[in-house]
Amino acid sequence: MSQGKKMTGGEAIVQSLVRNGIDTLFGIPGVQTYGLFDALQRNGKRIRVVTPRHEQTTAYMAMGYAKSTGRIGAFSVVPGPGILNTTAALCTAYGVSAPVLGITGQVPSDYIGSGKGHLHELPDQLATLRTLTKWAARIEHTSQVPEVMHDAFRQLQSGRPRPVVVEMPWELFTAAAPVTPIEPPAVYPQIEIDPDSIARAAALLKEARNPLIMVGSGAQHAAPEVLALAEQLQAPVVSWRGGRGIVSDEHPLGFTCASGFRRWAETDVVIGIGSRLEMMWFRWPDLGKQRRLINIDIDPVQMVRLKPAVGIVGDAARASRGLLEEIRRHEGARASRTEEFLALKARTHADIQKITPHVQYLAAIRQALPRDGFFVEEICQAGFTSFYGFPVYQPRTYVTAGHQGTLGYGFPTALGVKVGNPDKCVVSITGDGGFLFGLQDLITAAQYRINLVVVVFNNGAYGNVYRDQQRLFEGRTIGSELSNPDFVKLAESFGIAGQRVQTPAQLAQALERAFAADAPALIEVPIDKDRETPPWEFLMPAPGA
Known part of the structure; x- marks a missing residue:
């Protein structure tokens, strides 16, 4: 695509999808988005379109695609009742931190906010979407497509991944204008990890006799780093729903919530990695013991919510690796607890x-x-x-x-x-x-x-x-x-x-x-x-x- 090439809004969106590596879109065409689906048809070898039989399924399929691959899942439906049918999937994707991109239409520009009852009109669709997503925006002219889509992909691939939705008025999907492309960066900027927080966490762990690691979906990409940290500390890695599989259940340090609770009474320091720590504050009783919390999360607001003794804001893999390196500077390998942990896991397996x-x-x-x-x-x-x-x-x-x-x-x-x-x-x-x-x-x-x-x-x-x-x-x-x-x-x-x-x-x-x-x-x-x-x-x- 050369600079300033004239194209429709639908064509410009498809070009942005291709440039950002989208190879599959789950969608149901409708009158407001005909221009988008025609552009997809003409690029059929570059983006596969799968059309299910309910709008909710488009977004669920995008979420499943995203969570299982680690890549962005994309969907498209019509505005109004169409996008509203996807909201259960959007709130679920928001909850499990799935990078899901939604593309929807709008009533024609002249009717937005008019209250005249145009087909699929909502009082304020964009405001509704912003309550269910990390970010939502409207494209108001065909020439804005690259900029808005670039912002959408930046939101999807930086910070905490969560769904985003882009809407565009009906007429722009087929309205042509000069469009200047924006190339995606090779890597989106990462949060810089505070070395002082790493040092304070390592100092706290130096005194810990029975540390325990809790992992959630924010650590799915950090499995090698989490396991290396756990092996250094001889700490069980307890997974809860989104954290399953980060450490294999066959590994001596891979614990389910059932076996993990058997270690809770003795735990003195908890390391939360990419997790809301629901077990700690909701499911597991305190048992009268005060535990120190080290929280690693890319979402800085989690530190406000959970109030850890040490908060490390940053990517789970980089933070876990940095913490391991700092610990190794000051202590050698700890005594293996393999036999102890395998015996505990075996008892739990028998009990369940x-x-x-x-x-x-x-x-x-x-x-x-x-x-x-x-x-x-x-x-x-x-x-x-x-x-x-x-x-x-x-x-x-x-x-x-x-x-x-x-x-x-x-x-x-x-x-x-x-x-x-x-x-x-x-x-x-x-x-x-x-x-x-x-x-x-x-x-x-x-x-x-x-x-x-x-x-x-x-x-x-x-x-x-x-x-x-x-x-x-x-x-x-x-x-x-x-x-x-x-x-x-x-x-x-x-x-x-x-x-x-x-x-x-x-x-x-x-x-x-x-x-x-x-x-x-x-x-x-x-x-x-x-x-x-x-x-x-x-x-x-x-x-x-």
Whole structure:
């Protein structure tokens, strides 16, 4: 693209996407964005367009793509009700710090804010988007496309990654004007880490006898550095949802929340890396012990929220590496605690077997899923149990909704995971309730050959609601028991292989066949809702447990 070349707004946006490395866009065209999709069609070999059957799925797929690859996930829908349909995915992407780019339209420029009721008009769409994203902006002339898109990509690739949305009035997608490109930098500027904070953290750790590291999604790219720091300190690395896989569960220092709590009473210093530290301030009781906190996070506001003894603002990998180097300047290797930690983990593994039948079904999935395969959880009994009951071996291979707990996100998000990782096996687990939020996109899997395997745990209920109503309201239930279709026949009606299994062994065999077939598949697992063991004993341990 030469300087000052005349092009439409849609063409200019596509050129910006290509320049910034976007190779896939999940989107549904509509009248306001015809010019964008026409430009995408004419650049079809450079950007793949996947069109699902619900606008919410476009953003969920972009989130799954982003979280599993570490690259930007992009989506596009029409304004008004179209962009509003994506908001559950946007707030989830915001919560899990996913770099998601949304592109939407607007009413024609002359009607913005007029209140005349133009097609898809909102009172203030941009203000609405700014409550759900890191950054949102409007392109008000075709010539502004490179500048606004450059700002969008800078927001996505610097500081804490979170979704951003760009809107453009209807007429500009086809309005031509001279456009001057902006080349993206090789590397976006990084926050400089304060060496004094590194020194103070190292001094605090020098006196620590039982340090513990907590990791979240902000450390997914820093797995080698986190492990090296943990090995120097002989500190367990406890993962919670977004941190799963940063240190393999097979490693002596790789702890789930269930095994990590067994070390909590003895812990004297906590190192939080890229994590909200939800376990520390919400899920784990204090047990009467004062602990010092060292917090590493790229988001400086986290230091205000968590008030650590030492706050290190910066990238997780660089900060962890710098802290390790400072520690090694002053002390040698610590005595190995491998045998102690392996014994503790073995006891925890034995204890969680009581969470039937889901620990056993999760073990069957782990048996069939390759080590580098992807597992996408969902808000269901199996999903909650997977927080500690599903072994994870590599970063990014466990995809979660994080603290939003977004019911129904799992299946559409897993579609995006598979698109981003076409050569890897991907399994989506879901309950019957959540799955019906987005089942129409089974046809998207069939149409685009998105060879995802979805496992539907069918207990005929919103399981947590059902159990809580029984427990808290003298056995009375309302709205928590569900009537369901025949899931196997449903899958087959979409042209997707469906089967039903009754045991963990059958599930493992069914998964192995599905992965070998390399085609979309659905496996139903009937569950008796009155015989499920609640997973909460290991998620919200009582004081003194």
